[in-house]
Amino acid sequence: MQTAASEPIDGVFRALADPTRRRVIERLGRSAASASELAAPFDMTLQSFSEHLKALEDAGLVTSRKKGRVRTYSLAPKGLQVVEDWLSAQRTLWEQRLDQLDDYLVKLKETRS
Amino acid sequence: MQTAASEPIDGVFRALADPTRRRVIERLGRSAASASELAAPFDMTLQSFSEHLKALEDAGLVTSRKKGRVRTYSLAPKGLQVVEDWLSAQRTLWEQRLDQLDDYLVKLKETRS
DNA sequence: TAGATACTCAGGTCAATGCCTGAGCATCTA
DNA sequence: TAGATGCTCAGGCATTGACCTGAGTATCTA
Numbered sequence: 001m002q003t004a005a006s007e008p009i010d011g012v013f014r015a016l017a018d019p020t021r022r023r024v025i026e027r028l029g030r031s032a033a034s035a036s037e038l039a040a041p042f043d044m045t046l047q048s049f050s051e052h053l054k055a056l057e058d059a060g061l062v063t064s065r066k067k068g069r070v071r072t073y074s075l076a077p078k079g080l081q082v083v084e085d086w087l088s089a090q091r092t093l094w095e096q097r098l099d100q101l102d103d104y105l106v107k108l109k110e111t112r113s
Numbered sequence: 114m115q116t117a118a119s120e121p122i123d124g125v126f127r128a129l130a131d132p133t134r135r136r137v138i139e140r141l142g143r144s145a146a147s148a149s150e151l152a153a154p155f156d157m158t159l160q161s162f163s164e165h166l167k168a169l170e171d172a173g174l175v176t177s178r179k180k181g182r183v184r185t186y187s188l189a190p191k192g193l194q195v196v197e198d199w200l201s202a203q204r205t206l207w208e209q210r211l212d213q214l215d216d217y218l219v220k221l222k223e224t225r226s
Numbered sequence: 227t228a229g230a231t232a233c234t235c236a237g238g239t240c241a242a243t244g245c246c247t248g249a250g251c252a253t254c255t256a
Numbered sequence: 257t258a259g260a261t262g263c264t265c266a267g268g269c270a271t272t273g274a275c276c277t278g279a280g281t282a283t284c285t286a
Contacts, residue, residue, distance in 0.1 A: 006132070007132060010130055010131070010132060013126050013127075013130035014130040016126045017126035017127040018123070019120060019123060022122075022199070025203065026203065029206035030206065075207065080200060080203060083200060084200060086135070087200070089139075090142055091193075093139065093142035093143065094142050094188065
């Protein structure tokens, strides 16, 4: 029913909608870390926490490499770019809008009856 | 279980995670519009569509005023600001990170065994 | 090589989401 | 003032999301 098969940006926004996952991103902004290091501050089983990491990785916000039994996560440099791009497109749209002329017309139309 | 009682930014990201809702934001970037005008392009009942509008309004991304039987929606000017702020904080964090020195140390620790 | 460590897999619960139908209920318009 | 219009309310149903427990499977370490 949706326009297209769930765009990648959906997953990015959905991933960022969760405070746990945002905190992971914030943490990784300081340095890379293993799954259990990342999980430590959270009152949650590692299994549950891993699903958050998976969500972040699926969204392209983080990457991971496994070395021995440890999986280390890092920020994906281009991860937040999609969001920045969408935001800046919105800003542009908004700004192009010759100082709310449209709004003025809409209000006019709405008032006139 | 979560850190705090679901921060406002959660709702903003959740609202933006849905392509229908993002398209509404994009549309409103051009001009304000009524619920049914906004709904027209979507293959969905108005009732369902209204829930999307409610989600956007609850998130603070749009505002609405009702005049007669028509409810007109506009972009909330400060709506996307929270997201921009969060993103720029992340960018700052990332940049402060003296050219991946931390990553270097982590990799070192990871390799050395 | 036994045991601890660091995940990983396979379920299962419960609440929230996204969509629907069927009724309203005010406003406008002819 | 009857009928169309533009929303709004209530409920129901299927899917997804965020947790959990329990049970592996590699890897490291003593």
